[in-house]
Each structure stands twice: as C-alpha cells, then as structure tokens.
Amino acid sequence: MQYRYLDLRRPSMRDMLILRHKVVKFIRDFLDRRGFLEVETPILIKSTPEGARDYLVPSRLYPGSFYALPQSPQQLKQLLMASGVEKYFQIARCFRDEDPRADRQPEHTQLDLEMSFVEEDDILGLIEELYTALIETVTPDRRMLQPFPRLTYAESMASYGTDKPDLRFGMQMADLSDIAESTDFRVFTSVVQGGGIVKGFSAPGCATYSRRQTDELIEFVKAWGARGLVTIALTDRRPGRSAAARFLSLEQIKQIAQRTGAGVGDMVLIVAGPDKTTNQALSNLRHEMGRRLEMADPDLIAFAYITDFPLFEWNENEERWDAMHHAFSMPKYGTEKFIDSDPGRVIGHLYDLVANGTELASGSIRIHTRGLQEKVFEVLGYTTDEVAERFGQLLTAFEYGAPPHGGIAPGIDRLLMTLTRNNNIRDVIAFPKTQNGIDPLFGAPGEVDQAQLDELKLKVLTQ
Numbered sequence: 001m002q003y004r005y006l007d008l009r010r011p012s013m014r015d016m017l018i019l020r021h022k023v024v025k026f027i028r029d030f031l032d033r034r035g036f037l038e039v040e041t042p043i044l045i046k047s048t049p050e051g052a053r054d055y056l057v058p059s060r061l062y063p064g065s066f067y068a069l070p071q072s073p074q075q076l077k078q079l080l081m082a083s084g085v086e087k088y089f090q091i092a093r094c095f096r097d098e099d100p101r102a103d104r105q106p107e108h109t110q111l112d113l114e115m116s117f118v119e120e121d122d123i124l125g126l127i128e129e130l131y132t133a134l135i136e137t138v139t140p141d142r143r144m145l146q147p148f149p150r151l152t153y154a155e156s157m158a159s160y161g162t163d164k165p166d167l168r169f170g171m172q173m174a175d176l177s178d179i180a181e182s183t184d185f186r187v188f189t190s191v192v193q194g195g196g197i198v199k200g201f202s203a204p205g206c207a208t209y210s211r212r213q214t215d216e217l218i219e220f221v222k223a224w225g226a227r228g229l230v231t232i233a234l235t236d237r238r239p240g241r242s243a244a245a246r247f248l249s250l251e252q253i254k255q256i257a258q259r260t261g262a263g264v265g266d267m268v269l270i271v272a273g274p275d276k277t278t279n280q281a282l283s284n285l286r287h288e289m290g291r292r293l294e295m296a297d298p299d300l301i302a303f304a305y306i307t308d309f310p311l312f313e314w315n316e317n318e319e320r321w322d323a324m325h326h327a328f329s330m331p332k333y334g335t336e337k338f339i340d341s342d343p344g345r346v347i348g349h350l351y352d353l354v355a356n357g358t359e360l361a362s363g364s365i366r367i368h369t370r371g372l373q374e375k376v377f378e379v380l381g382y383t384t385d386e387v388a389e390r391f392g393q394l395l396t397a398f399e400y401g402a403p404p405h406g407g408i409a410p411g412i413d414r415l416l417m418t419l420t421r422n423n424n425i426r427d428v429i430a431f432p433k434t435q436n437g438i439d440p441l442f443g444a445p446g447e448v449d450q451a452q453l454d455e456l457k458l459k460v461l462t463q
Contacts, residue, residue, distance in 0.1 A: 044068075308347050309351075
C-alpha cells in the first residue's frame, strides 16, 4: 500500500475504479430522475457523538475549541427536511474513530438519503428498486433474491442468531430450551433454569464427522464466547451418537431432530448459555459450516431487510440504556407508552438492509417533535444541559414545524465489496488505510512541527 499508485495499474484495480464510478453515477442519475436534490453538508461540524468516537479538529482562531468530522450527516439532513427540502441525497464522506475490521475504515462513503411525508415501506421500496436496477444494469452477471425478503429483528435473531443473516443457504436455528429442560443433562438444565437458552441447527451430511473434526467445532464456538458445543450425529446404526447421549432419551433425540429439521446423515449442533453469547457463537458457527459445505452460491446476492429493532438496548457494563441505532428514531406500534416504564419493550421504526451476511444500510423513520425527542434523550441519560448543547439546533427547528420524515444510509464501499465478491474493504477504495488505520503512502497519522502546535495552543503529552 506504500506504492498504491503502482497497485492501481493492475487491470483488476482499474476495473474496480471503473465499477465504482458507474455505481455512483447510476445512483445519482436514478435519484435525480425521481426528484431528489443533492445537497452537500459540512465536513467541519460540532462533536455530537452518535455511537463511535469523533475525529476532532482543533480550531486555530478559537484555542481550546474543536470541530469534529461527521460520523454521518444525521442532524443536518433532518434540518433539511425542516427547511422544506422534501427529497435529499448526498454521496457523503463520513468519519468514525472505531476499532479496525476487515469491512471498516476510518473514513467511508455512503449514500445519504432522506424524504419527507413518507412511511417505512416508501423508503424500503425505493432502495429495493434502486439496487435491483443498479445490479441489472451495472453487474448483470449477479443474481438476486426477489422481492427482497423482510424479517423482523426478533425473527432474524431466532432463526439465524444475528441481525445480518446470510440467506444464501438454510441451516436455520431452533430453540431447544423446553426439550433440554426435561433431560437429565445438567449442562442443559442449569442453563435454562438460570435464564439462558439452548439452541441448535442441523448441519446436513455431517454425521460422519470424526472426533477431530467435532473438536475443531468445539474450539471454534469457544472462541466466540460459548462454553462448549454438543453434537448429535444421526446415523442408521446409532440414531444419536453424542458425548451427551447417556443423558438423552431416544424420544428427546427424535424431538431435537424434528425441531431442527435433521435427518439420517445429518449432525445437530447445539450451544447452551446466555442469549447473547449463544446466538453469537451459533451464528458464526452457521457461517463457518456454510463455508465448509460450500452452501453459499457466490453469484447470488441475497438482499434482505431486517425491521422492527428494539429502540433501546441495555448496556450491562455502564448500567444504562443505549440507542440500538441512534437517538433520532421514531417508536413503532404505539410502543412509546413503554418509554418510561420499560424501555426495552419499545420497538423502533428501524430497518437495515443486509446482503450475504453483511450490513449494507441502516435507516429509520425519524422523530419530528420536540417532546418525544427530549423523552428519548432522557432515557439515554442525557442531562438538560447536554441536550441543549449537543442537539439544541435540531430541537429548536422542530418548534418551527418539521414534517414526518425518514431515511436510510447505504454504504457505497460495502456495496462494492458485495458486487465484486471481495472480503476486504481496502480492495474497493482507491487510497485506503491499513487495518490499523495507517496510511503507508503518506505516512499518516504523523507528527506535526512545534510551530503548528504552538499556533493551535496545543501541547503533546507523552506517556
């Protein structure tokens, strides 16, 4: 990456740049024909944390004060709705100081989109129409699931253990807690009695797995937080070969097989534990088995919408409520009545677009009244002064009247990853950072000279 300008000479990299250009141009033309107005929003704004750390920019003219690079234009696009711009979009640059991952960069590009006087179906229908037309035009060799399936958050977690499932293959999960509780297997019964779950799925054709292979799977789920893995191999000779077989009756094994859809020749994989770790471990195990068994069609893009997320989630470490997506989303189904008494029961007008196990977009119908917005901030633990300092401009705009509105922000980089079958976001960006956030080409981040620090009234403290 230190010689990226040479790397970009390769035909595959040049093809990527051309594809990226075509994708962005298609999006612009598509939205222009539908009456959207492209509006640029500021890059230097005030720090208003939205879930990740801000990148801060010191002000020379106002020593001790800082701009922030936007994590997204969230408040700005809502202010545009209050300004009377009914259909807005922008190919926006966004910045988040997050821990590195293969599908994450310190800066990324997203299609930022907002509309007034719309409902959830209007936005989901528009994006489905956009992506369908884009792929049919720009990458006609790729196939899609059509229409895009829609799953609620609860359905997705129950069947796939994640809110970004890969729907190119089956192996749906089943809750086995009631069956497990009736067994003599203390590992199962203690988990259920302690408020946890027992859950599993069937891996087709894996009943012949060796001890070494099953041990590998046990270590795999342990790496994702599970305490262990129970396997039940269904064969003609032994209809329930398992280390836990002596604790399970033949009838209980049949019930487990029936619920997971397992037949002769298959192996049932079961994890027991707290909801979060069980779902996390099983979801990653499902993806791993899909990879090993080559079940995912590489030419298929399995788009899906995940809807009806909880508006709030409990942060056990901080002992407080956090926003599942962000603080500006409208409660759904009249569940705002639970905001004071039981915030965990509030369902949000929240939706994600996922494809092949990756989140591509996130959006919501927004709150557009001051009273409800202040109530959400209160649940999230903001003081009156903090609300006025960070969000005063938005709340004041609501007082002048704001239309019902909503939007979505599909990531351009992750879309390019999906279209090009890439597993690393760096391969679809012309000049990316490394996974550690380093730019080897320019040597950034780097030190600045003392004169610049003095001008900004900054002092570097070394530990």
